[in-house]
Amino acid sequence: MKKSIYWRFLCDVAARLPSSFQLSLTENSTLSFFWDPWCGGISIGDRLKSEHLEHLVQPHELAVHSVLVNNTWNFPISLPPSIKAEILAVPISTGMGNCLWTGTDKPVFNSFHKGLKHVWHKRYALRFSLTTWMAFRNGLKTANNLLSRGLAVNNSCIFCHHSEENHKHLFFECDFTSQVLLKVFPYFNRMLLRPNLGQAFHSIEDWDIDRSRKNFCYLLLCAIVYYLWRARNDRLFGNLIDCQNTIIAKIKHAVNLKIVKWK
Structure with a gap:
């Protein structure tokens, strides 16, 4: 399977980081x-x-x-x-x-987000994009990540209860989360297979719409990731079970509050 541009970028950054800092x-x-x-x-x-x-x-x-x-x-x-x-x-x-940066270049945020320009788009919302960025890096505390660190947790998906919980499954192999994506973005129903997170962003980039509308779609997709992750945590730790329609309502409300100030 061909690697996405996001995954290639993250692998490149990860490979270069160890030579750029030193732990004493x-x-x-x-x-x-x-x-x-x-x-x-x-x-x-x-x-x-x-x-x-x-x-x-x-x-x-x-x-x-x-x-x-x-x-x-x-x-x-x-x-x-x-x-x-x-x-x-x-x-x-x-x-x-301490941790010392030994690389020749001064570390700047742009070095790490340029390969994820769709996540950190011009109109990004910090909490949405940060959660999405962590999802791309496999950095969220999913069951498989916790198990790899020796923690005893239930590894089944909290939404479908059928598959192992990991980033790939949550975004969007799971029947529950994929339906949230498809209800917010009906266009993805035209795709032969369910898009994963990288494919969803890449597909939006190819849409024949202006940049402002693409930024809106990127914001909306990041909001989906954020509220799905939040709904997952609510189910695990807050005994709060939101249905798909409730999650979608929260996504639309939050995004509407963000774009009302757009010019």
Whole structure:
């Protein structure tokens, strides 16, 4: 399957980030021993996965300060000698632990959002676009993400109760969420297959409408993502179950409040 432009951009940024910042260690460091990229820009967890040793990632929440005592590493598990050698080569700082940007360019927001121009469009609403941006990055706390971090959660979709909850399913493989999308954007009914999030944005870009109307559609699509994620959390944590029509009503009301000030 061909990768979307959004996914290619995010993969490119993710690949370049480790070489652009440096995490310094102290005895009081609260960095995650397994999951933060403090060892040569790569996490210990990823190094273990590359050697098919995922079972050694225990406990998941272990912090560096629990392993580093009096400038001496007290490894909690039988790490391979090669990984131990790399850890021992990491310098221990006597100052405050921090994250330093070492890239040649000054980090600016535009560097990270230019590949997601449809999400951060001219008329974007921060809460809508931020949630959508997180959805593109697989950064929302979906069941599969929580399970990968060792948390015991129910992995079934809170809307359909049939499939595993992950970003791809929520936006918009799920029957419930896809119907919300199709009711707000009837045009997508013409597509042979259900669009995913990236395909929905790409389709709008190809529509024969002016830029102002495209910005409205981008805003509306971001609002759909935001209110679906909010409805998901309401069901899980607030004992509040909104039907599709209620969610759509909230989306339309919120978007109308945003565009009333547009010139």
